[in-house]
Amino acid sequence: MWGSQYGDLVNWNVNEAHRSDIIGFPCARLICEAQATLLRLLRRLVENLLENTASAEPESAVKWKSLVEGGLKKTGEIVDWSSYVYQPYSAPPNFNIDALVARAKARVDATGDHIWLLQTEPSYLRHHIKLLQQMHAAENYRGNAIGDYVVPGEWIGDINIHLVWRGVLEEFEHTQQLYHRFRDSIHPGTPLPREYDDALAALEVLLVNIMHNCSKQLQALLTQRPGFQNLYHQGFERETGQVTMKLKESFTTSVLFNEEPLYWCLLQLQGAPDDQRRFPYAMLLDFLDHHLTSSPTPERARLDAILFEKLSDYATIFELLSAVRLHRPKMKIGHASVFLETEDRLSWRRLKVKRLGELNDTTFANGWKKFMGTPPPSGRRDQKWLTEFDAVHKALQAFWSKLHAEYEKRFKASGRTEMDIKQDLKSVSFWDGEDYYNRLEAKRTAVSSDIAASKTSQDNGIFLPLPSESSDPSSKEALSH
Known part of the structure; x- marks a missing residue:
């Protein structure tokens, strides 16, 4: 060959x-x-x-x-969520380890920016809560608000996927170092250097396991998003307090393909990545792209911002796994049980620790509801505006402080090392960072200066209107990321 x-x-x-x-x-x-x-x-x-x-x-x-x-290229609107989606208009497959590291780092940065904004930008957090609340009506359940579970649960999921991407990036950087070290010994016809072979095999196993988890997350998310609610029937088990979601009808594959092609495609993306009977991911993503570009606006809107972001993670995992598996010469077939014994990088250390149950996200309901009940600053920038500005950030910090404490307690209970705890807690500590407090202080100082200048002008008989903002100013000026 x-x-x-x-x-x-x-x-x-x-x-x-x-x-x-x-x-x-x-x-x-x-x-x-x-x-x-x-x-x-x-x-x-x-x-x-x-x-x-x-x-x-x-x-x-x-x-x-x-x-x-x-331009021999695709016509119509192209959304840059993953180059894997547009294979016919991309370069041929090529194992470029530097480019793969850059792809992984891009997802680390993107997911990191998202949780940074959730923890430091009240307007961004408020907007995201409203997106998450576009789900089944909570009033259908007496005393059981589904939003109490889903809203903080999605943020926990966002933090966890960011931590996952950081582990993936470390794996790719480890492989990158070995690739450059042994690059003169990597060519067809000869065995791969043992260390490099082990690194590639461990990377493949890790990516496959992440795809399993992403598949489960996509499956759960589909039942919550407004574009697909019409397909599901809600149930509530009073004994366990769990909300159950079931398809209203027993759809056959052919019926779904003809009547609900978007749902059919998202359904096919789920499941075990190594199932020999499944459609190729590249084909499904191409089908999805073609369907969206050729569909009317209401159909495209069903794939909302929340789903689209999850699919961006999903598509990038497909892309990275495909690139690793196309490496020639091929690596050996690896097994997670072996790598748990031999590897000591971040992702594998996380898998070795004691497994705890999921966070009880309903305990955080009061925090985000109190935040939503705190009005953002509006109108003239006066002392009242500053009071509202402080109040909304205080409510934001109170919520994330509680979530931070819960993460710290669980990290310690799981048996992680102090180094790993300190490193992973950074992802839930942006609300308590020096950069954030400096931005807050800079904003308060600027507004206080405007108030003082206006008061001085009025004392001198010159009336200058104070600046005003119709929305939370933290989304526009000093606190913008």
Whole structure:
């Protein structure tokens, strides 16, 4: 499968087969047939592109140049959520470890910015709560507000996925170091260096486990979002206090595909990533993209901001796992139980600690409800405005302080090391950071200066209107990230 002997019949060798340096004849025949089909298609495409060109023109340059200048690319709106979605318009698969590290870091930054804003921007937190409250009506349950569970539960999930991405980034950086160390020894036809082989295998196992968890999260989230509520029936088990969600009908796959293609696609994205019967992820994401770009606005709106962000994480995991599995020579098949014994990086240390139950997120209901009941500052920037400004940030800090304390208690109970506890607590400590307090103080100082300047002008007989804002100013000026 490589070099000058590509396509030649060779003797069977188990190790070479596991590295994909050689493959069995049945698979080789399918590959050759697929390549022949692809080449015929590409030739027809070029012939159609160059149709009606004058034979006197050298190399069919005129029409070809005009097509290239016009852009041989996808038409319509493109949302940059993952390059994995737009494979036909992207570069061929290539194991570029530096680019993969950059992809992982981009998700760390994106998820980190999100939880930073949740902890420091009252307007952002308020807006996110309103998005999360677009779920089944809480008044359907006497004494059981579904929002009490879902709202803080989603923030806990957002914090956890940020911690997961930080672990993924460390794994990729570890692999990157080994790749550059052994790069002269990595080429087809020879075994991978043992350390590098172990790193790739551990990375694959980790990404597969994350995909399992993301699949479960997507499954739960679909039942909560307004675009798919019409498909579910709510139930409430008074004995356990749990809300149950069940499909209203026993839909067959063909009915869902024809009547609910968006839901069908999101349903197919779930499940075990290594199930041999599943559709390829690339095909499903392409189907999803085509469906959204060709659908009316109400249909596209069903995939709201909350779902879209989860799918961005999901698609990036697909992309990274696909790149790792396309590495040639292939790595060995790894097992989580082995890596738990041999590896000591962040992700594996987290998996070794004592497993605790999920956070009882209903205990945080009073905190976020009190925050929502605290009006944001509005109107003239006077002393009353400053009082409201302080009150809304105090309510925000009170909620996150309680969540921080709960995380710290659970981290210690799980048996984590002091270093890991300190590192992971940073993700729930932005509300108590020096940068945040400096921004608050800068804002208060600026407003106090405006008030003093206005008062001085009035004392001198000059009346200047104080600036006012119709919304929480923390979303626009000093506290903007």
